[in-house]
Amino acid sequence: MRQVExxxxxxxxxxxxxxxxxxLTPLFRKTLRIGLPFALALGAGIMFFTDPDRQEALIQKVADLREQIETRPEFMVQLLEVEGASAPVEEVIREVFPFKLPISSFDADLDAVRVMIEDLPAVADASVRIRKGGVLVAKVVERQPIALWRVQDGLNIVDVEGVVIGKVLEHPKLMEMPIIAGAGAEKAVPEALSLSRAAKSLDAEVRGLVRVGERRWDVVMESGQRIMLPVDNPQRALERVIVLDDIKDMLNRDLSVVDMRIVERPTIRMNENAADDWWQVSQTTAGAVE
Amino acid sequence: MIELYESQRAMRNMRKAALQRGVVAVLDVGTSKIACLVLRFDGTDRLKEAEGIGAMAGQAGFRVIGAATTRSRGVKFGEIDAMQETERAIRTALQAAQKMANIRVDHVIACFSGAQPRSYGLAGAVELEGQLVSEQDVSRVLSSCDVPDYGEGREVLHAQPVNFALDHRTGLNDPRGQLGQTLSTDMHMLTVDSFAIQNLAYCVKRCDLELAGLAFSAYASGLASLVEDEQELGAACIDLGGGSAGVSIFMKKHMIYADSVRIGGDHVTSDISMGLQVPTATAERIKTFYGGVMATGMDDREMIEIGGETGDWEHDRRTVSRTELIGIMRPRVEEILEEARSRLDAAGFEYLPSQQIVLTGGGSQIPGLDGLASKILGQQVRLGRPLRVHGLPQAATGAGFASAVGMCLFAANPQDEWWDFDLPVDRYPARSLKRAVKWFKDNW
Incomplete structure (x- = not known):
């Protein structure tokens, strides 16, 4: 038998x-498993980063990395391309373009560029984008010069909205654009345009249109004659003048003003000499008869 | 009495807290082994209410998640003999059980088998204040029981109301809400040596645990190994332990008597050791391998090598026939059973309607014990094994674990004890003034 020790x-x-x-305490175990490593890592991290040198180094490193990515050739803008602008406007755009090329597309603030281009007087609308191949494309819609606006110190070119695009440097006759003048003229450019188009059928040459009292137009002829148009429906009044001119050869006579302000009652103002002549003629005629 | 009431109540509150937390340990401090089970309560009490599951005895609500046993040291006759040793043994068992359960246990319910239990039957009667029996009336009738003088240095371990009677109707389980005039009760009170309780509490406290309940191990074994109809009709459970044999009598699902015999399996072992002149460890081994109580002709021819290591060849080569071994064991087992018989007789067991006797505990595994027991205890003897509970390891399903399993049931659905009812109102000092005023009104 086996012995039992x-x-x-x-x-x-x-x-x-x-x-x-x-x-075996659940909370303690959880603390040990999760809380302790967490606290250790946190403490080590805090201890590591309380040193300002290390902080700076880290920030520098991040900045370097960012720089590296930003200056990759894929993200660089090499060229500025302007679409839909005339040569002088394009030149101006290139002049005002704020960045020095080449530039990283992260740094190029396209919105600012767009606002800057749109702020140019000759530009109506602009859109800016970066095309593949590192090309910054600025698509520009220019303002169309449509009339000349006589102001005190010269002639301005305006578009339909009356925005001044630039100054006239060459001779105004060559530009074949209607001239407008007077206070508030730039606010009624479309009306002036249609009047000026209608006035083309006059035999005499039109010098320009003058806005009076910011409500109605005067047509000034090359000869200095004036056709005063009403506030309402000036087009018809002008057509009426044209008809009168066709039939009666009115404007070739010695008169200074055709007053159409009251359409039902066209009035003409003769020159002083003409009035005297007319007076004499009518008197002599009357005397001969008697 | 009030003090005891308070301490037991504190323990009951602790047990409630433990159940709320869901984990409680059960500790069986025995003479030969210390068993520890860790229970988890998962709150499936609703199963109890479902019909037909009542027979599960409330064990649906918990699960054994850890079990460990260790050899007991420092315990004699079911009482703590050497504190340090016992504490170490408890620690060993608890640590192993905790490790298996993988959860920390803070509350422990303990049972022990010794400490000279004494049973008392108390009776009390009280006139009802109103027509209806209220909770107050129940606590009044319980506290009206005349408590005998159970002596100095003893403490009440169990005080369970066994029966309620309302006027002439008796056998009520729960008289609350019923109509009547006089409420009377029968209470079973078990007292034990207070030193035993204090020692155990101290050991448990030394292990950083809270003692959340105490029970007598014979009571726990009865809960585990008696089937429901036996508990209902009346039966005795004899827990043959290592150092003592516990006896408990159940009736109407209540324990009505408990006692313990201070002889157990260890005495059988020491008999063998002395008779065969072998060390105790060898004697224990011979007992468990070849032991028996009924000799047959076959046993004469079965020779057992005793062995030894004295160096004397003649001494170390001895053999003994199994009949001789049985001859040594049988008188001691007979003595234990006769002692138990005398305790049962003293309790008036023969007047019970059913006289089933169930043998359980580690000692009940001796082959042929049922034959011997029926000669001494009567015909209605069977060997009992504890109830199967959820999650109990196979190793802990033997008869030796009856009291540990019973403690599980005790923890899961404890029976009402006297201290579960509130103190009657007139015990409170606030009421005494009112009573004085009432006395004045009545008399002047």
Missing amino acids: PKFDPAPSRWSYRYQRLM
């Missing part, structure tokens, strides 16, 4: 028992 009774020591119980 008196067995030594194993028992955990008080401290090992307590340690095991502690390790």
Whole structure:
């Protein structure tokens, strides 16, 4: 028969028992598993980054990396291309373009460029984008010069909206554009245009249109004659003058003003000499008869 | 009495807290082994209410998630003999059980088998204040029981109301809400040596645990190994332990008597050790392998090598026939059973309607015990094994774990004890003034 040795009774020591119980506590275990590594990592991170040199180095590194990416050739803008602008406008745009090429597309503020171009007087609308191949394309819609506006210090070119595009440098006759003048003339450019088109059928040459009292137009002929048009429906009044001129050859007579302000009652103002002549003629004629 | 009421109540509150937390340990401090089970309560109490599951005895609500046993040291006759050793043994068992459960346990319910239990039957009667029996009336009738003088240095371990009677109707389980005049009760009170309780509490406290309940191990074994109809009709459970044999009598699902015999399996072992002149460890081994109580002709021819290591060849080569071994064991087992019989007789067990006797505990595994027991205890003897509970490891399903399993049931659905009812109102000092005023009104 096998001998039975008196067995030594194993028992955990008080401290090992307590340690095991502690390790079996769910909250403690969770703290040990999650909280402790977290706290350690956090502490190490904080200790590492409290040094200002290290902070600076890190910031520098990030900035360098950013720089590296930004200056990659894929992101660089090499060229400025202006579409839909005349040569002088394009020149101006190139002049005002704020960046020095080549430039990274991260740094190019397209919105600012667009606003800057749109602020140019000759530009009505602009859109700016970066095309493949590093080309910055500015698509420009120019204002169309449509009339000349006489102001005190010369002639301005205006578009339909009355915005001044530029000054006239060459002789105005060559530009074949109607001339307008007077206060508030630039606000009624379309009306002036249609009147001027209608006035082309007059035999006499038109010098320009004058806005009076910011409400109605006077047509000034080359000879200095004036056709005063009403506020309402000036077109018809002008046509009427044209008809009168055709039939009666009115404008070739010695008169200074055709007053159409009241359409039902066209009035003419003769020159002083003409009035005297007419007076004499009518008197002599009357005397001869008597 | 009030003090005891308070301490037991505190323990009950602790047990409630433990159940709320869901984990509680059960500790069976025995003479030969210390067993520890860790229970998890997962709150499936609703199963109890479903019909037909009542027979599950409330064990649906918990699960055993850790179990460990260790050899007991420092415990004699079911009482703590050497504190340090016992504490170490408890620590060993608890640590292993905790490790298996993988959860920390803070509350423990313990049971022990010794400490000279004494049973008392108390009776009390009280006139109802109103027509209806209220909770107050129940606590009044419980506190009206005349408590015998159970002596110095003893403490009440169990005080369970066993029966309520309302006027002439008796056998009520729950008299609350019923109509009547006089409410009377029968209470079973079990007292034990207070030193045993204090020692155990101290050991448990030394292990950083809270003692959340105490029970007598014979009571726990009865809960585990008696089937429901036996508990209902009346039966005795004899828990043959290592150092003592616990006896408990159940009736109407209540324990009505408990006692313990201070002889157990260890005495059988020491008999063998002395008779065969072998060490105790060898004697224990011979007992468990070849032990028996009924000799047959076959046993004469079965020779057991005893062995030894004295160096004397003649001494170390001895053999003994199994009949001789049985001859050593049988008188001691007979003595244990006769002692138990005398305790049962003293309790008036023969007047019970059913006289089933269930043998359980580690000692009940001796082959042929049922034959011997029926000669001494009567015909209605069977060997009992504990109830199967959820998650109990196979190794812990034997008869030796009856009280540990019973403690699980005790933890899961404890029976009402006297301290579960509120103190009657007139015990409170606030009421005494009112009573004085009432007395004045009545008399002047």
